Amino acid sequence: MILRIRSPDGTQRITISPSCSFSEFIDALSEKFSVPVRNLLVYRDIKDKNPIGTFKTKTKLQALNLNHGDMLFIKSRSEDLSNGKESINDSLVEKITPDGVDVILSKKDGLIQQKLNPHLCNHNENGRCVHCSPLEPYDEEYLAKHKIKHMSYYAYLKKKEKSTDCDSALIPLL
Numbered sequence: 001m002i003l004r005i006r007s008p009d010g011t012q013r014i015t016i017s018p019s020c021s022f023s024e025f026i027d028a029l030s031e032k033f034s035v036p037v038r039n040l041l042v043y044r045d046i047k048d049k050n051p052i053g054t055f056k057t058k059t060k061l062q063a064l065n066l067n068h069g070d071m072l073f074i075k076s077r078s079e080d081l082s083n084g085k086e087s088i089n090d091s092l093v094e095k096i097t098p099d100g101v102d103v104i105l106s107k108k109d110g111l112i113q114q115k116l117n118p119h120l121c122n123h124n125e126n127g128r129c130v131h132c133s134p135l136e137p138y139d140e141e142y143l144a145k146h147k148i149k150h151m152s153y154y155a156y157l158k159k160k161e162k163s164t165d166c167d168s169a170l171i172p173l174l
Contacts, residue, residue, distance in 0.1 A: 001061075001068040006046070007033055008075070018062045022052070025061060029074060039076040046073045105154055110137050136162070 003025075005012050014028055030037045041051040052064060052072070066072075098106075111134035120131040135142050137155035142148075151159075 001066075003066065004069065004071045005029065005032070006071060006073050009033065016061070018060070018066075020061055021058050022061065022064060023058060033074065035074075035076050041075050043073045043075070044070075048073075109134075110154060110158060111135065112137060112139070112142060 001016065001018050003014050003016065005014055012032055014025075014032060016025055016028060026037055026040055026042070029035075029040055029042070033040075043051055113134050114132050116125065117131050121127075121129055123129060136158065138151050138159040143151060
């Protein structure tokens with residue numbers, strides 16, 4: 001009989017005799033997916049919490065009501081312990097290097113500086129008011145005033161980040 005096996009790496013088919021024991025079936029799975037026998041857990045349903053059996057189970061596949069074409073799901077014990085969340089491989093993260101432009105832009109605050117307006121500002125050079133404080137790069141009035149049709153990608157990211165931030169309702173102190 002053919003059993004379909006779905007794992008985090010993809011779906012595979014295994015041809016096995018219905019009279020085989022579950023432990024022989026686990027051995028075949030460990031060879032196919034190159035996972036140690038002791039770490040394999042087999043489930044009928046993807047959300048199921050109870051595995052069908054362990055690598056020590058001697059029960060025949062027919063006795064477990066496994067039929068030709070059934071879909072089974074496997075996880076390794078390490079995935080099960082981390083609640084199914086796959087950890088990011090640290091070596092992959094170390095290989096990612098940001099662009100030079102990204103490094104330069106991450107060091108800047110990205111605000112649009114405004115000059116002191118002598119007609120509206122009643123403070124000295126070091127002071128700030130609503131009319132001369134820096135603007136966010138996605139400010140709609142500034143974009144319309146300077147006839148900018150499209151904001152930059154980084155301005156768009158800042159806008160999205162600000163809209164999802166829980167402190168966005170708070171107005172920053174001047």
